[in-house]
Amino acid sequence: MNTMEIEFKFCIPPDRLKAVEAALRRGAVVRTRLQARYFDTADQRLVADGMVLRLRKEGRRWVQTVKAAGDNALHRLEHNVDLGTGAAAPAIDPARHAGTPVGERLARLLQPADGGPVPLVERQSTDIVRLTRDLRVSGPGGAVVEMALDVGKVVVHAGTPAQRTSPVCELELELKSGDVQGLVALARRWSQQHGLWFSTVSKAERGMRLLAEQETVPAVKAEAPRFPAYDLDGRALQQAVVASCLNQMLPNASEIAAGSTDEEQIHQLRIGIRRLRTALRELAGLDADTSRFDAATWEPPLVDAFRALGELRDREQVVKLAQPQLREAGAPEVDPLAGDVATPASTPGDIVRAAAFQDVLVSLIGFTAAAPPSTGSAPLAADEARQQLREQLQRLHKQAVRDGERFESLATEHQHRARKRLKRLRYLAEFAAPLFAEAEGGKKKKDAAERYLKALRPAQDALGEFNDEAVALALYREVASRDPRAWFAVGWFSARRAAGAKACRKALETIGEAPRFWKKS
Secondary structure (H helix, E strand, C coil): CEEEEEEEEEECCHHHHHHHHHHHCCCCCEEEEEEEEEEECCCCHHHHCCEEEEEEEECCEEEEEEEEECCCCCEEEEEEEEEEECCCCCCCCHHHHCCCHHHHHHHHHHCCCCCCCCCCEEEEEEEEEEEEEEEEECCCCCEEEEEEEEEEEEEEECCCCCEEEEEEEEEEEEEEEECHHHHHHHHHHHHHHHCCEECCCCHHHHHHHHHHCCCCCCCCCCCCCCCCCCCCCHHHHHHHHHHHHHHHHHHHHHHHHCCCCCHHHHHHHHHHHHHHHHHHHHCHHHCCCCCCCCHHHHHHHHHHHHHHHHHHHHHHHHHHHHHHHHHHCCCCCCCCCCCCCCCCCCCHHHHHHCHHHHHHHHHHHHHHHCCCCCCCCCCCCHHHHHHHHHHHHHHHHHHHHHHHHCHHHCCHHHHHHHHHHHHHHHHHHHHHHHHHHHHCCCHHHHHHHHHHHHHHHHHHHHHHHHHHHHHHHHHHHHHHCCCHHHHHHHHHHHHHHHHHHHHHHHHHHHHHHCCCCCCCC
16 A cells, blocks of 8 residues: 555653543544564665665554655655565565555665665564544544554664663554644644644654664754745745754754753754744745734744743853853853852753644644645745745845944844844745745856855854853853852953954945845846
8 A cells, every 4th residue: 555644743741641541542442562573774774764664563464564754744655565464474575665656765775786685684673552543523624533542662682682672652643534734633632632742753763773872863954945846836935944944843852852952952943943933924925825824823932932942052052152261361260150040940841842832833744734725815926936035035135234334333132133134034045045046047046045145154153153242241240240250251241342243244244245146147
C-alpha cells in the first residue's frame, strides 16, 4: 500500500499517561502488540536521510514498511507490504518497494558505487503496546482520525550481551480521510487538555542515538524556503516560508521540550521564532483572507516564548562575552549573575511545553499542510506576490539606510528598533532570494542576492555588538546597587557607547551602496 501519511506525534508526560489512556478508551479501542526490527546500512545512510526501513509483527501478521520525510512537518511518504502470518520473521527485501516514489528513493540510497549490493543490518528493535481508536471529527469537510497510543521501549544491541533501552510514551494522530483541518483541530484539543508536546524524534532516531550514546544532537539551522514549481500564488508562498521557519523551529523545540538545555538549540529556536515573526508581519498581505493566515492570533505566544527564552539566555551570553574584556581592562572580579539578580523561575523546557506555544505550533503546522481554498477571496497571483515583496524589501532597505544616517542621534529605544528592522530586512531577503532566482535569471539573480546579504553582515555584526553592550551595561548597573565593584564595568561600557554608535552608523551607511537583487533587470 502506497500512501502519503499525514500525522501529528506528541510526547506524553509520564504523569498524564493514565488520563490520556482513559480518554482514549471512551471509544472502542483495539490493542495490538507491535514488535519491530529496524534496518539500515553500516554507515546509517537511511536514518541520515530521514528514512526508515522496518519489518514489524502486528499481532500475527508481518508487514514491511519504508517511510521518508515529506514536504512539511505533517507529511510522510510511506509504503507497506503485507507479508502474511508466520512464526519466523521474513527476510528484509528493499525490492518489495520498487515502483513507488519512496521505494525509488530507497533504491537510490542503497545503490553502491561498485555495483554490488549494499548490505543491510538490524540496528534496533521496538516492543510496543498500541491502543488505537478511530474518531470522527465534526466540522467543515469532516475528518476521520486514527489515534494511536504507543507505550513500550526501543532496544539496541551494542555488540555485547548488554542492551540499551529508551522508553516510548507517545500519541500519534493520523488523518485517514477528510480535511486536514479536522486533524489539526483534534490535535490542538488533545495537546491542550493533556499537556502534550509535538515531537520530531522517530523511534528509529531514538535507536540511532542509543547506538551512538548520543545525549545531545546538533541544533538545526535555517534553510531557504522550497517553493512549489507550479501553482505558486501568495498563499503557497506563505506556506513555503512558514514551513521553512518550522523546519528550523520544530526539531530544536522538540529537543528542548524533552529536557535539553543546549545553548545552541535555544539560540536557533529563537532565530526561528524571529524569522517566523518576520514572515507573519511581512507576508500577511499576500492573501486577503486573514482567517487563513492568522498572524494576529499566532504572534503573541511566539513573542512570549522568544522573550522568556531570551531572559534565560541573554544575560549568560553577555556575561561570557563581557568578562574577558573587562579582565583585560583591569576590572575587579564580580559575578553579575550571583546574589540578588533575579533568576527566571521557568526552564527552557517549561517555556516550550507551555500550552499557548504548543497550540500555535500545531496551528502553524496545519497551515502549511492545508489544501488551497475553494471559496473566499483569492490570494495574490505569483507576479503580484513578487511585486509586493519588491515593494516591502525596498521599504525596509530605505529604512535601514535612513536609520544609518541618524543612528548616533536616535534614542536607545529607536536604536534597538533599527536593529530589529535590519533583521527583518535580512530574513525577508533570505525568504525572497530563491523566489527571484527561480523566476528572474537563475544563477545571476542568486549571486546578486548572496552579494546583498553579504553586504548586510557588517551592519548586523555592529548592531549586534552594540546591543550586547547595552544589555551588559544595564546588567552591571543593576549589580552596582549591591556590589560597588560593578561600577568599573558601568563606566567602561558607558565610555564605549559613542564609538559603538558611530560604528553602527558607518556600517548601516554601506547598505545604501549594495545592489538590490529584487530590482528588475
